[in-house]
Amino acid sequence: MLGLPAERRRWSQEFSRWFDWVLEEAGIYDYGRYPVKGMGVWMPYGFQIRRRVVELIRRVLDEAGHEEVLFPLLIPETLLRKESEHIRGFEGEVYWVTHGGTEPLDVKLALRPTSETSITYMESFWIKSYKQLPRKFYQIVSIFRYETKATRPLIRLREVTTFKEAHTVHADFEDADRQVAEAIELYKRIFDELGIPYVISRRPEWDKFAGAVYTVAFDTVMPDGRTLQIGTAHHLGQNFTIPFEVRIQLPDESLDYAWQTSYGLSDRVVATVIAIHGDDRGAVLPPIVAPIQVVVVPIPARDEEQRKRLQEYIGEIEERLRRLGVRYRIDDRDDVRPGRKFYEWEARGVPVRIEAGPREAENRTLVLARRDTLEKTTIGIDELEEKLPRLFEDIARSLRERAWSWLRSKVKRVDTVEEARRVIEQERGIVELPWCGSEACGLRLEEEVDAGVLGSPLERPEWVRGKQCPVCGQPAVTSIRLAKKY
Numbered sequence: 001m002l003g004l005p006a007e008r009r010r011w012s013q014e015f016s017r018w019f020d021w022v023l024e025e026a027g028i029y030d031y032g033r034y035p036v037k038g039m040g041v042w043m044p045y046g047f048q049i050r051r052r053v054v055e056l057i058r059r060v061l062d063e064a065g066h067e068e069v070l071f072p073l074l075i076p077e078t079l080l081r082k083e084s085e086h087i088r089g090f091e092g093e094v095y096w097v098t099h100g101g102t103e104p105l106d107v108k109l110a111l112r113p114t115s116e117t118s119i120t121y122m123e124s125f126w127i128k129s130y131k132q133l134p135r136k137f138y139q140i141v142s143i144f145r146y147e148t149k150a151t152r153p154l155i156r157l158r159e160v161t162t163f164k165e166a167h168t169v170h171a172d173f174e175d176a177d178r179q180v181a182e183a184i185e186l187y188k189r190i191f192d193e194l195g196i197p198y199v200i201s202r203r204p205e206w207d208k209f210a211g212a213v214y215t216v217a218f219d220t221v222m223p224d225g226r227t228l229q230i231g232t233a234h235h236l237g238q239n240f241t242i243p244f245e246v247r248i249q250l251p252d253e254s255l256d257y258a259w260q261t262s263y264g265l266s267d268r269v270v271a272t273v274i275a276i277h278g279d280d281r282g283a284v285l286p287p288i289v290a291p292i293q294v295v296v297v298p299i300p301a302r303d304e305e306q307r308k309r310l311q312e313y314i315g316e317i318e319e320r321l322r323r324l325g326v327r328y329r330i331d332d333r334d335d336v337r338p339g340r341k342f343y344e345w346e347a348r349g350v351p352v353r354i355e356a357g358p359r360e361a362e363n364r365t366l367v368l369a370r371r372d373t374l375e376k377t378t379i380g381i382d383e384l385e386e387k388l389p390r391l392f393e394d395i396a397r398s399l400r401e402r403a404w405s406w407l408r409s410k411v412k413r414v415d416t417v418e419e420a421r422r423v424i425e426q427e428r429g430i431v432e433l434p435w436c437g438s439e440a441c442g443l444r445l446e447e448e449v450d451a452g453v454l455g456s457p458l459e460r461p462e463w464v465r466g467k468q469c470p471v472c473g474q475p476a477v478t479s480i481r482l483a484k485k486y
């Protein structure tokens with residue numbers, strides 16, 4: 001299914017307004033009212049979604065030998081300044097604490113924009129030998145960046161409240177290289193579980209993380225066709241261990257500085273689950289992160305006798321859902337019509353709705369309504385235990401497939417700058433061109449296509465063989481991806 005079915009038009013053409021609407025309507029996140037720009041409030045329902053996303057991230061990292069830690073929020077200026085490229089990269093984004101009470105501090109303290117400096121400083125005390133390596137730490141904390149580009153709920157925050165930062169230490173360059181590759185596999189698993197599609201690119205030299213040897217990034221295409229960087233992994237070489245003097249004894253007894261990587265995810269993971277899978281009725285949540293996986297909406301009975309029978313029947317449904325271990329809600333509010341209930345739970349993206357009225361109680365059947373495809377089926381109540389778990393799997397798979405076909409429809413290979421510019425102008429998405437690999441041509445392409453460079457594939461793409469760089473005419477050694485970015 002290329003492009004979008006008609007009924008999801010609003011979702012793609014007024015994405016930003018839709019996104020703000022769904023965050024509020026579904027009770028996910030309250031943004032724009034808190035009196036600090038770029039900072040919002042996780043509301044109860046949204047907090048439950050975030051909690052399950054964080055649980056997934058923790059499970060994947062813990063199973064891969066990562067150790068969760070917790071570092072101080074405040075980083076003294078003396079530490080932050082130790083790695084020159086890093087501080088240059090973050091200079092304009094750091095929030096500073098300058099006073100303790102009424103007293104000015106002799107050393108001003110940064111609210112961490114990320115934690116390489118505080119973590120590497122402590123590693124200089126902890127890590128002395130290759131025998132202790134590799135070490136894989138991570139923390140899930142708030143970080144603070146005084147973003148100057150337009151802030152947006154969950155997408156570009158000044159307090160990034162769900163920042164998972166992993167920091168690893170290795171005995172040599174190659175093992176850090178291997179760790180970046182592992183980080184990429186772990187991120188693929190996390191995004192695949194959430195059905196989020198991605199393009200993986202090596203960022204160009206002129207747009208890598210401040211202090212990195214190289215950066216690999218996961219980008220997705222949002223409903224409005226702009227790309228969002230949803231995860232990054234960096235090889236940090238010895239750029240932090242040298243200034244922080246993290247020396248290790250090698251097997252031959254010689255001393256060398258350790259090698260590092262770092263890799264991060266943020267609130268953007270929640271943003272993309274909502275944005276990518278959503279439709280005009282609101283959020284559509286994969287069952288794995290849905291706070292409520294099934295909502296039961298009784299269809300009111302007319303007379304007293306039927307009402308009693310229906311109540312018993314709803315009780316039986318509830319008992320079965322409880323035994324199944326499903327996260328469910330029985331919406332038996334009697335001052336709200338079923339139609340309104342459908343609207344509310346659809347906006348919240350509840351994956352499955354069960355409707356049951358007097359007829360269903362009579363025939364011992366249930367109406368199952370899928371949130372993703374909106375289709376309804378009637379089953380016998382005795383089929384619930386067998387069909388519900390499979391329905392969850394179907395929903396997760398169909399959301400993932402629909403998202404990937406969307407992404408594939410938004411990535412286009414072109415041979416000329418004119419084509420690239422036209423595609424970006426008319427369709428947005430990602431354009432991919434043959435490239436000689438030079439920074440000069442890369443920057444010229446940003447100018448001429450009027451889009452940002454995402455970078456190049458990790459493996460040399462076959463299709464550029466025999467093609468020329470559209471800027472300088474030299475043989476293309478790889479491809480370059482451009483897009484309008486968030």
Ligand SMILES: Nc1ncnc2c1ncn2[C@@H]1O[C@H](COS(=O)(=O)NC(=O)[C@@H](N)CS)[C@@H](O)[C@H]1O
Pocket residue numbers: 113114115116145147154155156157158160164165166209229230231232234262263264265266267268
């Ligand atoms: N202002 C922001 N709001 C929301 N998410 C952000 C923001 N800035 C960065 N992110 C997310 O956080 C991820 C990691 O940030 S980063 O700067 O690329 N990398 C680091 O900070 C490294 N220390 C790895 S943790 C990014 O890929 C992006 O998905």
